[in-house]
Amino acid sequence: MGKKDGLNVLIFGATSLIAVHTARQLATRGYSFYLCARDEEKLSQLASDLQIRGAAKVAAFAGFDAMRPESITQAVNSAFEAFTHYNIVLLAHGYLPIDGEKMTCEQESLTMRINLLSCMEIVCAIRANYLDGIKGGVIAGISSVAGERGRGKNMAYCAAKAGMTAWLSGLRQQLRSAGVHVLTILPGPTDTPMLSHVAAGRLTASPQAVAGDIVKAIDKRRNVIYTPWYWRWIMAAVRHIPEFLFKYLKI
Ligand SMILES: NC(=O)c1ccc[n+]([C@@H]2O[C@H](COP(=O)([O-])OP(=O)(O)OC[C@H]3O[C@@H](n4cnc5c(N)ncnc54)[C@H](OP(=O)(O)O)[C@@H]3O)[C@@H](O)[C@H]2O)c1
Numbered sequence: 001m002g003k004k005d006g007l008n009v010l011i012f013g014a015t016s017l018i019a020v021h022t023a024r025q026l027a028t029r030g031y032s033f034y035l036c037a038r039d040e041e042k043l044s045q046l047a048s049d050l051q052i053r054g055a056a057k058v059a060a061f062a063g064f065d066a067m068r069p070e071s072i073t074q075a076v077n078s079a080f081e082a083f084t085h086y087n088i089v090l091l092a093h094g095y096l097p098i099d100g101e102k103m104t105c106e107q108e109s110l111t112m113r114i115n116l117l118s119c120m121e122i123v124c125a126i127r128a129n130y131l132d133g134i135k136g137g138v139i140a141g142i143s144s145v146a147g148e149r150g151r152g153k154n155m156a157y158c159a160a161k162a163g164m165t166a167w168l169s170g171l172r173q174q175l176r177s178a179g180v181h182v183l184t185i186l187p188g189p190t191d192t193p194m195l196s197h198v199a200a201g202r203l204t205a206s207p208q209a210v211a212g213d214i215v216k217a218i219d220k221r222r223n224v225i226y227t228p229w230y231w232r233w234i235m236a237a238v239r240h241i242p243e244f245l246f247k248y249l250k251i
Contacts, residue, residue: 006030006031006032006056006057007029007030007031007032007087007088008031008032008033008034008083008085008086008087008088009023009026009031009032009033009034009086009087009088009089009090010033010034010036010079010083010086010088010089010090011023011033011034011035011036011089011090011092012036012037012064012066012075012089012090012091012092012093012118012119012122013036013037013066013091013092013093013094014033014035014036014037014043014046014060014092015037015038015039015042015043015046016092016093016094016142016192016194017190017192017193017194017207018092018142018187018190018192018207018210018211018214019090019092020046020049020207021207021208021210021211022090022092022211022214022215023035023046023050023055024049024050024053024211025211025212025215026088026215027050027051027053027054027055028053028054029054030054030055030056031055031056031087031088032055032056032057032058032083033047033050033055033057033058033059034059034060034061034078034079034082034083034086035047035058035059035060035061036060036061036064036075036079037060037062037064037093038062038063038064038065039062040062043060043062044060046060047059047060059082059083061074061075061078061079063075064093066093066095066113066114066118067110067113067114067118069118069121072118072121072122072125073125075122076122076125076126076129076130077125077129080126080129080130080133084133085132085133085134085135085137086133086134086137087136087137087138088137088138088140088218089122089126089134089137089138089139089140090140090142090214091119091122091123091139091140091141091142092142093114093118094114094115094142094144094194095110095111095114095115095157096154096157096194096195097111097154097156097157098197100153100154100155100156100157101152101153101154103156107156108156111156111157111160112156112159112160112163114160115157115160115161115164116160116161116163116164116167119141119164119167120167123139123171131178131180134180135178135179135180136179136180137180137181138180138181138182138183138218138221139168139171139175139180139181139182139183140182140183140185140214140217140218141164141168141182141183141184141185142185142187143161143164143165143168143184143185143186144157144161144164144186144187145186145187145188145226145231145234145235146158146161147159147160147161147162147163147164147165147186148162148165148186148235148238148239149235149238149239149241149246150162151251153251165184165186168182168183168184169184172184172223181221182223183214183217183218183221183222183223183224183225184223184224184225185213185214185217185225185227186224186225186226186227186231186235187205187210187226187227187231188203188204188205188226188227188228188230188231188234189201189203189204189205190204190205190206190207190210191204191205191206191207192207203230203234205227205228209227209228210227210228213225213227213228213229214227238251
């Protein structure tokens with residue numbers, strides 16, 4: 001492992017509102033950041049914001065597009081050129097189709113690519129060349145409660161997140177002996193741009209609250225968290241609805 005010069009955080013999808021609030025909370029501890037996203041202006045605003053809040057160093061890669069595998073390799077290589085080790089790798093990018101009921105095959109495969117395949121490719125690239133650089137650290141992947149049951153309204157997103165949850169579980173087993181912890185984050189509906197087309201309900205959480213749960217879970221090396229906590233019990237009930245009834249439900 002390279003020389004440790006502080007606590008470093010690598011974020012993919014750094015401009016996601018949940019990631020922004022997570023990074024803000026970590027910045028107050030003086031962490032350093034490498035931010036990967038596709039919007040240069042938002043990245044530069046976030047970098048300044050984190051520095052004002054106490055981040056030690058902030059660097060960014062604005063060419064990360066989960067649709068383009070070559071940009072993933074570039075992002076990972078640039079990240080490990082900037083810092084030799086990371087204590088936290090947060091996979092936060094995601095795509096929720098607005099009208100999931102009327103998706104084309106192309107949109108379905110795009111949904112799988114952005115939400116699942118790109119995350120696998122990021123971790124493959126890190127494992128292949130930089131595994132030592134994340135030893136002792138945490139890979140925190142944002143999946144979703146949506147992955148616990150396929151819904152007709154958004155079945156490709158549900159499938160991608162189900163895959164993400166299963167993959168993170170396998171990754172946790174595989175990387176345990178390498179000294180890398182894996183955290184699966186299962187948020188319920190959260191008030192971010194991703195849900196801007198849906199009216200917020202009583203169970204919709206704030207991105208600040210979700211970020212707080214993520215930071216606590218990283219600190220405590222939790223394996224799987226539902227955030228907010230009540231989704232653990234809601235989804236336990238939803239998972240138990242028999243399929244012969246579930247197919248009639250409009251949820
Ligand atoms: N909000 C919810 O209700 C909810 C619930 C459960 C799970 N989640 C998950 O939480 C994570 C964070 O989402 P959020 O709620 O914070 O939503 P958000 O603020 O809308 O963020 C979505 C992020 O994904 C990025 N993104 C989308 N397509 C991309 C692509 N092709 N390449 C690179 N980045 C791409 C966006 O980049 P730009 O800034 O460039 O658009 C943005 O940074 C996602 O994995 C999401 O699935 C969200």
